[in-house]
Amino acid sequence: MNNVLLVDYGLGNLFNVKRALEHCGAEVRVSADPDEIGQADKILLPGVGAFADGMREIRRLGIDHALRHAAAAGSPLLGICLGMQMLLDESEEYGSSEGLGLISGKVAAIPQTDSDGQALKIPHIGWNELVMPEGRTCWTGSLLSTTAPGTAFYFVHSFMAQPSSPSHRVADCHYGHHAVSAVIARDNVMGCQFHPEKSGEAGLSILRRFIAQ
Amino acid sequence: MALAKRIIPCLDVTAGRVVKGVNFEGLRDAGDPVDIARRYNDEGADELTFLDITASSDDRDLILHVIESVASQVFIPLTVGGGVRRVDDIRRLLNAGADKVSINTSAVTNPDLVREAADRFGSQCIVVAIDAKAVTPENDRWEVFTHGGRNRTGLDAVEWARKMQAYGAGEILLTSMDRDGTKIGFNLSLTRAVSDAVDIPVIASGGVGNLQHLVDGVQQGHADAVLAASIFHFGEYTVREAKLAMQAAGIEVRL
Numbered sequence: 001m002n003n004v005l006l007v008d009y010g011l012g013n014l015f016n017v018k019r020a021l022e023h024c025g026a027e028v029r030v031s032a033d034p035d036e037i038g039q040a041d042k043i044l045l046p047g048v049g050a051f052a053d054g055m056r057e058i059r060r061l062g063i064d065h066a067l068r069h070a071a072a073a074g075s076p077l078l079g080i081c082l083g084m085q086m087l088l089d090e091s092e093e094y095g096s097s098e099g100l101g102l103i104s105g106k107v108a109a110i111p112q113t114d115s116d117g118q119a120l121k122i123p124h125i126g127w128n129e130l131v132m133p134e135g136r137t138c139w140t141g142s143l144l145s146t147t148a149p150g151t152a153f154y155f156v157h158s159f160m161a162q163p164s165s166p167s168h169r170v171a172d173c174h175y176g177h178h179a180v181s182a183v184i185a186r187d188n189v190m191g192c193q194f195h196p197e198k199s200g201e202a203g204l205s206i207l208r209r210f211i212a213q
Numbered sequence: 214m215a216l217a218k219r220i221i222p223c224l225d226v227t228a229g230r231v232v233k234g235v236n237f238e239g240l241r242d243a244g245d246p247v248d249i250a251r252r253y254n255d256e257g258a259d260e261l262t263f264l265d266i267t268a269s270s271d272d273r274d275l276i277l278h279v280i281e282s283v284a285s286q287v288f289i290p291l292t293v294g295g296g297v298r299r300v301d302d303i304r305r306l307l308n309a310g311a312d313k314v315s316i317n318t319s320a321v322t323n324p325d326l327v328r329e330a331a332d333r334f335g336s337q338c339i340v341v342a343i344d345a346k347a348v349t350p351e352n353d354r355w356e357v358f359t360h361g362g363r364n365r366t367g368l369d370a371v372e373w374a375r376k377m378q379a380y381g382a383g384e385i386l387l388t389s390m391d392r393d394g395t396k397i398g399f400n401l402s403l404t405r406a407v408s409d410a411v412d413i414p415v416i417a418s419g420g421v422g423n424l425q426h427l428v429d430g431v432q433q434g435h436a437d438a439v440l441a442a443s444i445f446h447f448g449e450y451t452v453r454e455a456k457l458a459m460q461a462a463g464i465e466v467r468l
Contacts, residue, residue, distance in 0.1 A: 127467040
């Protein structure tokens with residue numbers, strides 16, 4: 001099955017994600033209908049923008065319940081960038097806002113200085129390479145099963161996901177010597193902080209693996 | 214590697230074609246935007262920037278078709294600038310497939326556009342383009358120019374960059390008007406002054422003639438990304454050669 005439901009909650013880079021999914025052979029349906037989302041084979045939650053705005057729209061449209069339902073039913077769910085951050089419990093972006101709570105943990109600002117106290121440029125924009133988080137030895141069975149450590153992807157963000165459980169942390173990147181979550185997963189719920197739809201062939205290969213799940 | 218320094222080929226587009234001029238004048242045809250974008254992507258370009266230099270407002274929508282075509286075939290970040298005046302212009306470019314929109318003259322005439330756009334679409338997709346020219350013989354003070362370099366604004370380029378960061382710009386695209394098209398290298402003093410003054414990434418532009426100039430832009434100009442047009446369009450160097458030269462100089466790049 002190569003059907004992917006792309007959640008349209010009014011924020012973000014919907015068209016470019018759609019183009020990339022279609023380029024990878026997916027049949028894409030764009031929808032904000034909770035019933036459709038609740039029954040979808042695979043769900044992609046995109047997003048660029050502010051956490052509180054995204055969650056407010058998702059709740060207003062009743063999509064939050066649908067996403068929790070689909071996730072509990074085992075449908076593969078992939079969040080990209082803000083879409084990944086909203087999978088967590090809460091974010092400290094502009095005060096505190098509640099997330100979807102599908103992966104336990106929170107979203108915090110990227111520190112404004114590196115480990116030596118030098119100012120870091122924020123947002124973290126550009127190509128950064130994926131590394132194994134501390135304690136992890138392989139990416140077998142994950143979205144990264146055929147990605148080599150050290151492969152670079154395109155990031156644009158000022159906040160970062162901090163899953164409570166190290167086991168949900170699949171890949172990191174390093175910015176100013178800080179470990180920043182790049183890929184997180186709990187069973188069928190997955191997220192990538194970078195933009196696979198903007199990361200050239202490396203990114204498209206991740207979308208192909210998601211479509212093939 | 215940590216965060217890689219980026220190489221960004223720039224495509225000036227008018228009437229659906231890529232062109233390149235010298236000192237903002239004397240345009241030469243450089244090819245089809247989609248063909249060129251695809252080639253740069255294959256060579257490992259980190260992003261692409263399109264500047265719509267269309268003079269007539271009748272042809273404005275042509276850039277939307279160009280961006281749509283490129284975005285359907287090339288999956289790296291695309292920045293589009295030129296003639297952006299209203300929030301609605303930005304929305305249309307983003308919908309067409311742009312990932313970032315660069316605002317130049319309108320940021321000067323209406324700085325609130327930058328703030329509104331950053332609030333609405335997020336700072337990550339708002340680039341403020343600054344065309345700066347030295348106004349002292351010592352090359353230690355630079356002013357912002359608009360309208361493709363014709364109008365002097367009286368604004369200090371470094372102060373302006375700081376102000377645009379405060380208004381919500383996510384990146385600064387800094388072009389040295391003295392150097393653009395000259396192939397004698399970036400204005401490194403200008404680049405360093407702006408880059409050190411802001412906390413957002415600075416893309417250096419204007420004057421690249423060889424690969425050492427790209428290295429200098431990062432190492433001496435402190436730029437986070439380097440933008441070049443003619444050295445790539447006319448086949449003097451490939452993007453990959455540029456990256457290898459930067460790597461050989463000890464700069465982190467994506468290969």
